[in-house]
Amino acid sequence: MINLPLFKQSIKSNYKLVLIFLAVLTLYIAIIVSMYEPEALKMMESFAETMPELMAMFGMNMEVATLTGFLITYLYGFLFLIMPLIVTIIVANRLIAAHVDKGSMACLLSSPNKRKTIILTQMQVLNLIIFAIIAYSTIITIISSEIVFPGEIEIVKLMLINLSLLTFHIFLGSICFIASTIANETKYSLMFGAGIPLLSFLIQMLANMEGKLDILKYFTLFSFFRPLAILSGEKYPYILLIIMIVITIIIYTVSIKIFKNKDLSI
Amino acid sequence: MSKSIIKIKNLTKDYGNNKGVFDISFEIPKGEVFGFLGPNGAGKTTTIRHLMGFIKPDYGECYINNCDCFTSSDKIQETLGYIPGEGAFINDMTGTEFIDFMAKYRGLKNLNKADELIKRFELDSNTKIKKMSKGMKQKLGIIVAFMHDPDILILDEPTSGLDPLMQNIFIKMINEEKKKGKTILISSHIFEEIERTADKVAIIKNGRIVAINSIKNLKKNQSRKFTITFNNQKDIENIQKAKIEITDIIDNKVTFLIRNNIKEFIKILNKYDIIDIDEEKQSLEDIFMNFYGGENND
Numbered sequence: 001m002i003n004l005p006l007f008k009q010s011i012k013s014n015y016k017l018v019l020i021f022l023a024v025l026t027l028y029i030a031i032i033v034s035m036y037e038p039e040a041l042k043m044m045e046s047f048a049e050t051m052p053e054l055m056a057m058f059g060m061n062m063e064v065a066t067l068t069g070f071l072i073t074y075l076y077g078f079l080f081l082i083m084p085l086i087v088t089i090i091v092a093n094r095l096i097a098a099h100v101d102k103g104s105m106a107c108l109l110s111s112p113n114k115r116k117t118i119i120l121t122q123m124q125v126l127n128l129i130i131f132a133i134i135a136y137s138t139i140i141t142i143i144s145s146e147i148v149f150p151g152e153i154e155i156v157k158l159m160l161i162n163l164s165l166l167t168f169h170i171f172l173g174s175i176c177f178i179a180s181t182i183a184n185e186t187k188y189s190l191m192f193g194a195g196i197p198l199l200s201f202l203i204q205m206l207a208n209m210e211g212k213l214d215i216l217k218y219f220t221l222f223s224f225f226r227p228l229a230i231l232s233g234e235k236y237p238y239i240l241l242i243i244m245i246v247i248t249i250i251i252y253t254v255s256i257k258i259f260k261n262k263d264l265s266i
Numbered sequence: 267m268s269k270s271i272i273k274i275k276n277l278t279k280d281y282g283n284n285k286g287v288f289d290i291s292f293e294i295p296k297g298e299v300f301g302f303l304g305p306n307g308a309g310k311t312t313t314i315r316h317l318m319g320f321i322k323p324d325y326g327e328c329y330i331n332n333c334d335c336f337t338s339s340d341k342i343q344e345t346l347g348y349i350p351g352e353g354a355f356i357n358d359m360t361g362t363e364f365i366d367f368m369a370k371y372r373g374l375k376n377l378n379k380a381d382e383l384i385k386r387f388e389l390d391s392n393t394k395i396k397k398m399s400k401g402m403k404q405k406l407g408i409i410v411a412f413m414h415d416p417d418i419l420i421l422d423e424p425t426s427g428l429d430p431l432m433q434n435i436f437i438k439m440i441n442e443e444k445k446k447g448k449t450i451l452i453s454s455h456i457f458e459e460i461e462r463t464a465d466k467v468a469i470i471k472n473g474r475i476v477a478i479n480s481i482k483n484l485k486k487n488q489s490r491k492f493t494i495t496f497n498n499q500k501d502i503e504n505i506q507k508a509k510i511e512i513t514d515i516i517d518n519k520v521t522f523l524i525r526n527n528i529k530e531f532i533k534i535l536n537k538y539d540i541i542d543i544d545e546e547k548q549s550l551e552d553i554f555m556n557f558y559g560g561e562n563n564d
Contacts, residue, residue: 005370013358103354107410109320110348111372114340263321266354 002121003113010125014091018129021087025133026140028079033144036070036152056208067145067152072161072227075141081201081222084133084169089194091129092176095122096259097189106266119181119259123252126173134166154231161227164241168225171244172197174251175221181255184265197221271296271418271449272317276326279312287312287473289326294451294466299444301464301481302453309473310453311351314422317451318348330418343372347416349424351453353403361391361398361406368410380413386439387432400427408436412443419443419450425459437462461485489525491546496520497539508534521546 096119099105108118138159145153179193200221207216207223217223224244226237270293277290287309294300304310315321316328319339328335330342355364365380384391387405395403404427411419425433440450440463454460460467461481468478496502496518505520506512510531514521518541524531535543 003371005367009356009367009371013356102357103350103352104356106318106320106348106350106354107356107368108371109339110318110343110346110350111368112340112344113371117340261322265315266320266350 001117002124003117006108006113006118006121007125010095010122011128014094014125014129017090018087018132021083022133022136025079025083025137029075029137029140030144032071032074032079033067033141033148035074036067036149053209056210066154067149068154068157068231069228071141071145071153071158072231076161076165076225076227080137080165081225084130084137085172085197085201087133088126088130088169088173089176089190089197092126092173092180092193093186093189095126095177095180097180097183097186097193100184100264100266101186101189103266105264109264109266115260116256119256123177123255126177127170130169130173131166134162134169138162157231161230164225164227164230164237167241167244167248171224171248172221174248174255178251178255178258181259181262269296270294271331272300272451273329273332274313274316274326275328277313277316277323277328278325279316279321280324284472287316287470290470290473290475291326292468292475292478294449296449297444297447298466299440299450299452299464301460301467302451302470303455303457303460303467304453304470305455308470310470311422312473313470314351314420314451314453317420319343342418345417347411347414347419349404349407349411349419349421351422353400353407353427355395355403355406357396358394360394361389361402364395364406365391365409365413369413372414374414377413379415380409383409383412386435401429401432404428405432412439417448419448419452421450421452423454424452425454425456433459489523490528491521491523492531493519493521493544493546494535494540495542495544497541501538501540505534505538510534 096105099108109115141158142153142155175196176193179191179196180189183189183192203216203220204222206213207220224240226234226240230237272294274293275291278286278288280286280288285307290309290313292300302310302313312321316323317330317335319335319337319342322336330346333342335342356367359367365377365384369375369377369380383389387408389402389405389409391406391409393402395406398406404424408424411421425436428436437459440452444450444463450463452460452463464481466478466480467484469476491513493514496505499518502515502518502520510527511523511525512520513523522531
């Protein structure tokens, strides 16, 4: 159902960007893991005391007694949400909208390949890239934790959290992708593909600040990802996970339908 | 089932503001070269986009090999070669990489024809596409359109950006392909280009087909304009009495419209003292207006 040469080509034009982000992630993960020290923690806690709102905005508002809890607070509150999202936004835009905008979609369509094959191929490229980033981050997190603090990390819980993170990013990816499919120009693709998730993140930051703004958590996509609830063994994150999968499938199905019937002035 | 390879019936696509194409119909039988002529923005590319399956008609139908152009484009594309109006490629590749990619992408294993074309058009294919000139990109487009030896060719302003030498090579190639029985649609805004290749020509203006005729018929009725510079004013007065149609007089320059009376014209000119003779290049519209103006006076 996919076209392998196109798949390879799309990977080829995006792997450099992905590698840069992986390098940055490696660095950050290693630094954050090594910061799990009583002294550094004290410093963080004093930060939290002096500027509770600011720390809360970045999702850093829980007790950080265990290494896993510490990592959830400091990696999954911002870095693991935003870094893969930026890659997703850029890549999703390149995969469809940029080809239409620049006209190179004409090359792709003037071949014995169905539109469905083209869009399925590009979809798989995006999903593979997201999977690679999350899988790599998981491995680096586990390795660096095991090196610095052997036996401290709760691997099963961490895997479950990362499964949820992967689903969440694929879900965000589907939004970027449908924006890329609908738009005829890069600027519109980015406006919605980046706009919706980033606005959502902004709302999430506000919602994290306790108080009146708490209600905002019902207006952000980021409420679908609940790492702390997974850590404390609650069941509802798994329901959210299934809901995300269903919505993702719907969005991708609609994307295919739209692209198949779309007028492309190329 | 129609014998025509390409068939367009009442094709309409309205973009508003009188933009788009309206009620376009024509058929191209196997082995024919069909010229599609019109000024910029007349609707040539819009019509071609329908044939390529990029856009859906508002009304009407397009078929290639009896397959609907939008729903069966993948099947049609197996035996079709296309040169886009604006060379759009995947810019971060070199020419060679692009050719290799397109070959693999469409499942083509044999690159002999591509190599042959690279030589024929003298393309330095190791250049990054980003850095290529317009002419180089056009050559690349030609190579990719012809490398799988398609039976049908849809060429949207294929010679734009090519130097005259390369234009000649291209036109020669089109005539070779024609001999092999290929069906070709070639769009252009230059009559000469169409004249040298096409059997039949359609002219499109403001989204509507104004005329369809064979090149033979057009040429038979072709008229020409000559501007003669006379030495003295008296001659100008005299020549106005001759039975030659005059379209314009400016100072000592007189423009004549010549249809099938060139011999007579030369005989008459012989009697006068003339300084210069100049043939005015006829625009496409002139040619068609002469042709149709002669038949039906509307």
